[in-house]
Amino acid sequence: MRALTSEESGPNDLELRGTPPGLPPFAELLARHPDGIFVGAYSRISDDWRKNNSKKAHASAWSAGKGVANQHRRNDTSAGRHGLIIVHRYTDNDISASKTDLVRPDFRAMLRDLRAGRTTTGYRLDGIIAVDQDRIERSAADWESFVDALTKKSGRLFWTPSGSMDLEEEGELLKSGIQSLFNRVESKKKKRRIRDWHQDLILDGLPHSGPRPFGWEEDKMTLRPAEADFLAWAIRERIKGKALPTLCAEAKRRGLTGSRGGEIKPTTLAQMMTAPRVCGYRANRGVLAVDGNGAPIVGKWDTIVEPQEWEAVCATFGAGSTYLHRGPSAPRVTGKPKTVKYLASQLLRCLNPVESDGVQRLCNGSLNGSPTRSARSPYTYRCSACNKNAVSGPMVDRQLTRLLLAKLSQAQVTYRKPELVWPMESTLKDLADRLAGLEQRWMSGVVDDEQFYRLSPGLQAEVRKLRAERARWEMENAAGSEEPADIIRRWRSGEYDLAQRRKILFDVFLAVQVKPGQKGVKRPDPHRLKPVWRR
DSSP states (O other): OOOOHHHHOOOOOGSSSSOOOTTOOOOHHHHHHHHEEHHHHHHHHSHHHHHHHHHHHHHHTOOOOOOHHHHHHHHHHHHHHTTEEHHHHHEEOOOOOSOOOOOOOHHHHHHHHHHBBOOSOBBBOEEEEEEEEEHHSHHHHHHHHHHHHHSSSSTEEEEETTEEOOSSHHHHHHHHHHHHHHHHHHHHHHHHHHHHHHOOOOOOOOOOSSSSSSBTTTSSBBBOOHHHHHHHHHHHHTTTTTTHHHHHHHHHHHTTTOOOOOOOOHHHHHHHHHOOGGGGOOEEETTBBBOOSSOBOSSSSSSSHHHHHHHHHHTTSSSSGGGGGGGGGOOOOTTTTSSSSTTTTTTTTEOOOEEEEEEEEEOOOOOEEEEEEEESSSSSESSSSSOOEEEEEEHHHHHHHHHHHHHHOOOTTOOOOOOOTTTTTTHHHHHHHHHHHHHHHHHHTOHHHHHHHHHHHHHHHHHHHHHHHHHHHHHHHHHSSHHHHHHHHHHTTTSOHHHHHHHHHHHHEEEEEOOOOTTOOOOGGGGEEEEEEOO
16 A cells, blocks of 8 residues: 655644744744734544544545644634634644543643743743634543633633633633533543443444454454464464464464464464454453343354353463453463473483582482583483583483373273363352343443442452363363373374473473483483372
8 A cells, every 4th residue: 555645644643733833933923913812722633543544544645633633724714813823732633531541741731831821932822722612621620720720820811713711700611611511421421322332232243343353354254264264273272282482383384464464473363362252252341241141242253163262262371461451471381480492391300419518418400401512412401400410302302202102001091081060160150140230230320330340340350260260170171181092192293382292291290300320321321210200
């Protein structure tokens, strides 16, 4: 897509701030207009869709800032009609005034300059002009702050296209207060309409607005086969323990990119796999959407996996990594602090005798892998504590594989698939019902916003925690119930990646003790290894 030129796109929001181009210094301007009324112009727009949608912006031949540019153009016209001279432009683009947690930088700068009586570049401020009062405020605190700053110096006015307002007069102040109250009511009605619209989409099982999600076509309902097949495979392999880099490498091998054309990276893939829509569920502001009975609402789009698989894959990540709780720090499948490069690292334990405070004891330090220059043994496992016990890496890995497969072959003879029944199911259902009841009372207006946002976080956290525990329990027990014959087959075929093989080893062995080697003996000796089996 061809980039827009500056002539085509018009000014961006950064060019609509500060002193207007070509305005002379204030001393010269005052000499030209000794009776001039010098004002600041404020412009704000809540949602600049051109800034957030480059395709639509290109089609409209405008880039970011069109909305605030239109407002400043009307401010210029009004200023000319009222005989005002605009000496500074304050612009808050793509910032809603109705959201109390958003900071409006230029609104704050305008208040600062009004209190000082002049702009930071030295121009006197005799008032402020805007296209409407609601551009300035959507809350009582905003309007009061503006009035206090404007009336700090007597005689300054507030202008709109309909004329000026002297906010020092009781009548004007009362009229503006009524308008402020009306604006707040309208803001709340708009927020409720938007919230109701989103809720209607959820209840109707329809997809949300926004870009196409990975795995679906542009209609967000029909699966895109290549992407959906990969996502289903990735979810199931992640449940089995595969590491994210391994899954991303497979996406690259298949020639897949994200829905916006970017490379699929671990963080991105974690969001794709843990998005509720893969199993037909829907989330709203980080909370799973449920019906009046506490059951998740199922959408009408085609699904990729079953809900049990979605819950299981979410349980493989830390809470901060899932779609509902974005962030880093996924836990490792072995429970170790970081991914390692060698199969038996941290599983091996040193039996070298050492002396500490005059007492003879066994070292018991862990042996970790490290590369060497030897062609016969390209890596070794060496004790990280005493640094005096080392053993050939390839020999250890071969011997542990033989021991593991022999143990699994014996286990297959007496294997019986266990029944999985999670003991906390009734507790989870009770909490989910309570949360659903609270949400229903909130949506019907019985519970106000303050009560809902005070009571719901605790219930939501408990429900999320129990759901994650259930999925983790099911995943761990399902992994533990995998037939030994299947593990042997997948191990030999190379289907397991390093993280999965390490997890299996840690499940079978508590530790593998390594005896010290004999001096002068270069041939690797598997008898130095003594396995400690997990019962």
